Amino acid sequence: MSTVSNYIDANKEQFKEELFELLRIPSISTSSEHKGDIKEAAQFWINKLKELDLDRVELFETEGNPIVYGELVTDESKPTVLVYGHYDVQPPDPLDLWETEPFEPTVRDGDIYARGASDDKGQSYTHLKAVESYLKSGEDFPVNIKFILEGEEEIGSPNLVPFINEHKELLDCDMVLISDTAMFAEDTPSITYGLRGLAYMEVEVVGPNRDLHSGVYGGAVENPANALAEIIAKLKDEDGVIQIPGFYEDVKPLSKEDREAYEKLPFDEEKYKKDLGLQTVSGEKGYSTLERASARPTLDVNGLWSGYQGEGAKTVLPSKANAKISMRLVPDQDPKTIARQFKEYVESLAPESVSVTVTEHHGGHPAITDLSFYGLQAAAQAFENVYDKEPFFAREGGSIPIVADFQKILGAQSILMGFGLNSDAIHSPNEKFALKDFYRGIHTSAKFFELLPDYS
Amino acid sequence: MSTVSNYIDANKEQFKEELFELLRIPSISTSSEHKGDIKEAAQFWINKLKELDLDRVELFETEGNPIVYGELVTDESKPTVLVYGHYDVQPPDPLDLWETEPFEPTVRDGDIYARGASDDKGQSYTHLKAVESYLKSGEDFPVNIKFILEGEEEIGSPNLVPFINEHKELLDCDMVLISDTAMFAEDTPSITYGLRGLAYMEVEVVGPNRDLHSGVYGGAVENPANALAEIIAKLKDEDGVIQIPGFYEDVKPLSKEDREAYEKLPFDEEKYKKDLGLQTVSGEKGYSTLERASARPTLDVNGLWSGYQGEGAKTVLPSKANAKISMRLVPDQDPKTIARQFKEYVESLAPESVSVTVTEHHGGHPAITDLSFYGLQAAAQAFENVYDKEPFFAREGGSIPIVADFQKILGAQSILMGFGLNSDAIHSPNEKFALKDFYRGIHTSAKFFELLPDYS
Numbered sequence: 001m002s003t004v005s006n007y008i009d010a011n012k013e014q015f016k017e018e019l020f021e022l023l024r025i026p027s028i029s030t031s032s033e034h035k036g037d038i039k040e041a042a043q044f045w046i047n048k049l050k051e052l053d054l055d056r057v058e059l060f061e062t063e064g065n066p067i068v069y070g071e072l073v074t075d076e077s078k079p080t081v082l083v084y085g086h087y088d089v090q091p092p093d094p095l096d097l098w099e100t101e102p103f104e105p106t107v108r109d110g111d112i113y114a115r116g117a118s119d120d121k122g123q124s125y126t127h128l129k130a131v132e133s134y135l136k137s138g139e140d141f142p143v144n145i146k147f148i149l150e151g152e153e154e155i156g157s158p159n160l161v162p163f164i165n166e167h168k169e170l171l172d173c174d175m176v177l178i179s180d181t182a183m184f185a186e187d188t189p190s191i192t193y194g195l196r197g198l199a200y201m202e203v204e205v206v207g208p209n210r211d212l213h214s215g216v217y218g219g220a221v222e223n224p225a226n227a228l229a230e231i232i233a234k235l236k237d238e239d240g241v242i243q244i245p246g247f248y249e250d251v252k253p254l255s256k257e258d259r260e261a262y263e264k265l266p267f268d269e270e271k272y273k274k275d276l277g278l279q280t281v282s283g284e285k286g287y288s289t290l291e292r293a294s295a296r297p298t299l300d301v302n303g304l305w306s307g308y309q310g311e312g313a314k315t316v317l318p319s320k321a322n323a324k325i326s327m328r329l330v331p332d333q334d335p336k337t338i339a340r341q342f343k344e345y346v347e348s349l350a351p352e353s354v355s356v357t358v359t360e361h362h363g364g365h366p367a368i369t370d371l372s373f374y375g376l377q378a379a380a381q382a383f384e385n386v387y388d389k390e391p392f393f394a395r396e397g398g399s400i401p402i403v404a405d406f407q408k409i410l411g412a413q414s415i416l417m418g419f420g421l422n423s424d425a426i427h428s429p430n431e432k433f434a435l436k437d438f439y440r441g442i443h444t445s446a447k448f449f450e451l452l453p454d455y456s
Numbered sequence: 457m458s459t460v461s462n463y464i465d466a467n468k469e470q471f472k473e474e475l476f477e478l479l480r481i482p483s484i485s486t487s488s489e490h491k492g493d494i495k496e497a498a499q500f501w502i503n504k505l506k507e508l509d510l511d512r513v514e515l516f517e518t519e520g521n522p523i524v525y526g527e528l529v530t531d532e533s534k535p536t537v538l539v540y541g542h543y544d545v546q547p548p549d550p551l552d553l554w555e556t557e558p559f560e561p562t563v564r565d566g567d568i569y570a571r572g573a574s575d576d577k578g579q580s581y582t583h584l585k586a587v588e589s590y591l592k593s594g595e596d597f598p599v600n601i602k603f604i605l606e607g608e609e610e611i612g613s614p615n616l617v618p619f620i621n622e623h624k625e626l627l628d629c630d631m632v633l634i635s636d637t638a639m640f641a642e643d644t645p646s647i648t649y650g651l652r653g654l655a656y657m658e659v660e661v662v663g664p665n666r667d668l669h670s671g672v673y674g675g676a677v678e679n680p681a682n683a684l685a686e687i688i689a690k691l692k693d694e695d696g697v698i699q700i701p702g703f704y705e706d707v708k709p710l711s712k713e714d715r716e717a718y719e720k721l722p723f724d725e726e727k728y729k730k731d732l733g734l735q736t737v738s739g740e741k742g743y744s745t746l747e748r749a750s751a752r753p754t755l756d757v758n759g760l761w762s763g764y765q766g767e768g769a770k771t772v773l774p775s776k777a778n779a780k781i782s783m784r785l786v787p788d789q790d791p792k793t794i795a796r797q798f799k800e801y802v803e804s805l806a807p808e809s810v811s812v813t814v815t816e817h818h819g820g821h822p823a824i825t826d827l828s829f830y831g832l833q834a835a836a837q838a839f840e841n842v843y844d845k846e847p848f849f850a851r852e853g854g855s856i857p858i859v860a861d862f863q864k865i866l867g868a869q870s871i872l873m874g875f876g877l878n879s880d881a882i883h884s885p886n887e888k889f890a891l892k893d894f895y896r897g898i899h900t901s902a903k904f905f906e907l908l909p910d911y912s
Contacts, residue, residue: 196671200769209733215652215854216878218756218784220749222738225757225779226692232682233689277665282678282809293676300674301681302772303764307757308780313656313817315782316758323681324764326771328674353738361769398671422672 004446007137008129012439015129016112018048019438022087022121023105023114029065029088029154038151041087042066045149048128052135060167062159065151069170072131073144079375079456080144081449082173082412084402085124085180086153089116090427097429110435117433119426123179123419124149126441133446142449146173156362157402164409174456175375176406177448179441181418184265184392186434189383189444191376192416193261194295194395195403197329197366199338200302203228203346204357205321211307214317221317222353225306228321231349231356235299235325240284242299242327244345250332254295257371261393262290294395298328324361328397335363364401369413378455379415382447386440417444460902463593464585468895471585472568474504475894478543478577479561479570485521485544485610494607497543498522501605504584508591516623518615521607525626528587529600535831535912536600537905538629538868540858541580541636542609545572546883553885566891573889575882579635579875580605582897589902598905602629612818613858620865630912631831632862633904635897637874640721640848642890645839645900647832648872649717650751650851651859653785653822655794656758659684659802660813661777667763670773677773678809681762684777687805687812691755691781696740698755698783700801706788710751713827717849718746750851754784780817784853791819820857825869834911835871838903842896873900 008015027041028034042059049057049070060067065088073080092102092115100106105114112122127147134141148171150160164171184190207224208217236242267290273281283292292298302325307318327338343358350356369376371393383391396416403414419441425431464471483497484490498515505513505526516523521544529536548558548571556562561570568578583603590597604627606616620627640646663680664673692698723746729737739748748754758781763774783794799814806812825832827849839847852872859870875897881887 198671198771200771207734212732213854214754214756214758214782215654215784216852217732217749218782218853219752219754220737220739220745221732221734223756225760226688226755229685229688229757229760232685236682276668276673276677278663278677278809279811280809281676282807283676289676293673296675298670298675299682300670300679300773301685301763301777302670302770302774303766304681304685304760304762304777305765306760308759309761309778313780313782314758315654315656317756318758321757321760322765324769326670326674326769328671351738353734353736355735396672397674398669 003137004133004139007133008442019125020105024103026103027088028091029152030091038065042068064159068149070147078143079452080173082146082176083127084176084178085149086120087149088151088154090154111432112435113432115431117431118420118424120180122433122438127445129442130445143452161405173412176412176414178414179417181416182420182422183418189387189391190394191391192396193393194368195400196397197335198364198399199335200326200361201342202359203323205354207354208319211319212317214315217317223317224354225318225321227354234349244341246341252331265392294397297330302326329366331366331368364399365404367403373413374455375415378451379417379448381451382444385447386444459593460589460595463589464898475581476561480559482559483544484547485608486547494521498524520615524605526603534599535908536629538602538632539583540632540634541605542576543605544607544610546610567888569888571887573887574876574880576636578889578894583901585898586901599908617861629868632868632870635873637872638876638878645843645847646850647847648852649849650824651856652853653791654820654855655791656782656817657798658815659779661810663810664775667775668773670771673773679773680810681774681777683810690805700797702797708787721848750853753786757781785822787822787824820855821860823859829869830911831871834907835873835904837907838900841903842900
């Protein structure tokens with residue numbers, strides 16, 4: 001293993017230069033004018049995979065952006081790891097808030113600043129360089145490896161799930177390895193083993209067919225803004241418990257292991273409150289802050305609008321009131337079922353003096369990996385070896401819907417081996433990724449491949 | 457009286473031309489660039505009053521726009537009527553929706569189209585022409601008359617109340633005559649004897665110090681939009697009864713006469729619902745639609761905003777949520793007291809996990825004129841003579857705060873002798889005033905002055 005490790009250390013500068021080359025490609029998937037850049041980023045990956053002399057390297061066209069695939073299957077008796085990542089990035093706007101050009105990577109204070117540095121070019125590239133470090137230093141690669149990189153993660157992966165469904169055999173694996181999350185804190189490695197799902201709804205309440213004068217009609221005509229507020233107020237009770245019938249039916253209770261993992265996390269609630277400017281945290285009764293934020297389902301108003309929003313006073317009785325309301329889901333809640341239950345409940349709450357329309361935006365399934373899964377144990381040991389610290393196991397409140405899809409379609413659990421930080425400003429100006437974590441990521445990935453056969 | 461009536465009929469064309477001259481002056485009070493036009497409109501009134509050889513005509517400067525005053529006091533033993541009106545108008549925007557120029561009056565299908573045609577130049581001018589019709593036809597004017605016209609009605613009359621307070625003796629009168637309201641329907645005269653007051657509040661709920669990711673923080677941090685909805689929901693109960701402690705304390709119950717007047721009104725609830733596109737009316741239990749819309753206090757959300765209002769889904773847990781909420785008040789509710797009660801109640805409803813700020817916009821007192829007041833009876837008879845129809849007595853849901861001020865400062869009840877229609881589109885493009893009601897208005901005013909001494 002020291003050969004591999006030495007190779008990594010000897011090639012740091014080269015690895016960084018390659019990553020910079022990738023970061024210079026503005027492969028923004030949200031805008032069609034970057035189609036050429038998307039192709040260039042996909043081709044960059046194809047070229048790098050080909051340099052490794054794998055068994056198979058292929059660019060799959062889809063109805064949208066192409067999918068990059070590569071594999072090296074040496075021994076069917078060994079575990080097969082499918083590395084997933086994405087080569088597309090968020091748009092860099094607002095541009096004027098960037099201290100340096102978003103597509104000209106720059107190192108400041110040990111951090112690489114560039115769009116995609118952390119999400120997900122820098123993180124996903126660690127695994128390719130780990131594999132290279134075996135193959136180019138003359139070591140046998142200890143497991144079977146497959147790579148899949150998509151170019152539509154930032155637009156909801158519309159073509160990935162169909163692709164996985166059509167290529168189940170090709171993608172057959174024992175686990176999925178993903179580096180697209182954050183560590184618990186700096187120098188504090190953690191493995192994300194749970195993700196929440198999402199159901200995102202929009203509610204429109206319509207009263208009179210036009211805005212009315214609130215003096216002339218107020219009192220006799222239902223006000224849709226009042227009606228909407230009353231509907232929202234009935235979605236949770238005073239203990240923060242969601243009132244939608246059936247909502248908790250499929251929720252797996254927190255296990256003893258879960259709660260123990262939570263207790264181990266070095267969480268400072270005072271610091272958390274101070275950072276957010278809060279007098280007090282709040283939420284569902286009977287759960288801790290971290291449990292509420294990641295292991296329990298939630299319901300949040302994301303947007304609200306009706307009537308007059310300008311300066312001063314306008315005496316309007318609005319015709320319409322709207323809300324965007326989303327729910328974070330936990331295993332085994334199903335987003336479609338929850339969306340239906342939400343719609344039925346909200347419709348049942350509406351007074352007959354208004355009409356209510358409930359529509360559904362995109363959703364996603366929650367996912368969880370068994371804490372006892374051998375891949376997770378091997379990943380933890382790899383982290384400990386490289387960071388000299390036992391990693392924490394944490395559930396995250398956000399959603400990565402593809403994790404549930406891998407589980408459902410391929411039957412494979414995911415290992416979320418994040419090297420980023422929550423302060424990386426992904427999706428914001430001045431996105432960054434610590435250079436040391438780029439290198440430690442490569443080491444951790446290489447270590448993980450080395451250890452995995454022993455744990456299987 | 458036939459002399460007066462003949463004079464009116466003989467001078468119709470002249471009266472119309474004069475009104476058109478006044479309507480051509482863009483005396484918009486909401487914008488300082490029309491100061492010159494404001495002066496011109498005030499001077500127009502001064503000139504017309506002077507042509508009548510009254511006892512006294514004077515332009516009073518204020519800190520804002522000037523106040524026009526004129527009086528003819530012939531016999532202290534006769535009733536004194538103070539005519540109130542305003543020479544300023546709303547801005548004409550949006551200009552592109554006007555079919556003809558807003559400040560070039562045009563008659564189409566018997567209606568005068570111009571900004572201010574109904575509100576209030578056309579309506580207030582009827583009384584001046586009624587007085588002229590006595591004085592120029594050689595008849596004695598039957599009562600004492602005073603005119604007061606302000607140029608700041610559309611901006612909340614900031615200088616009128618101080619002026620009244622400083623000129624109580626000058627303005628001393630037995631009643632105030634105002635034509636700035638609408639008839640119940642076309643050819644259906646009505647006298648407004650009640651107006652609602654107003655308390656207009658703004659509520660801001662602040663949670664975390666910045667917008668958060670609802671996946672990462674949702675469940676553990678109070679969502680200010682949810683909290684605001686819960687506060688609003690607690691402002692009324694399921695029967696539409698407002699829950700603010702003390703809110704109904706000063707509300708005068710509807711009298712037998714009130715309810716009888718309401719029952720007489722030719723109100724078609726099916727047509728009302730159809731016009732508004734409603735399946736059903738709604739409101740406070742135990743009251744009819746018209747009572748709810750004019751004789752009972754209300755609470756309406758006028759505006760609501762928080763978080764993301766664009767297309768699609770954004771998973772934000774907003775930092776702030778805001779609402780504009782106003783209450784229409786009825787005698788003897790006091791806007792200041794109600795504003796205080798609202799503030800205290802809303803603050804008491806706020807969970808400690810958010811901070812709530814309640815601020816007050818402008819308010820106004822409710823007002824009511826005794827149905828038995830002789831001035832009201834004389835006005836009713838005048839309407840009946842001219843329109844050949846007994847007028848209805850109606851309360852209006854909107855607010856004209858100055859009516860309560862005249863009552864409070866001068867001890868004078870108001871007679872709201874409206875010649876307009878609700879369809880006049882005041883404050884909107886294509887404002888109009890029926891030419892026939894301009895003439896019938898002059899006749900009704902003249903008749904009122906003739907009858908008044910007999911009723912006193």
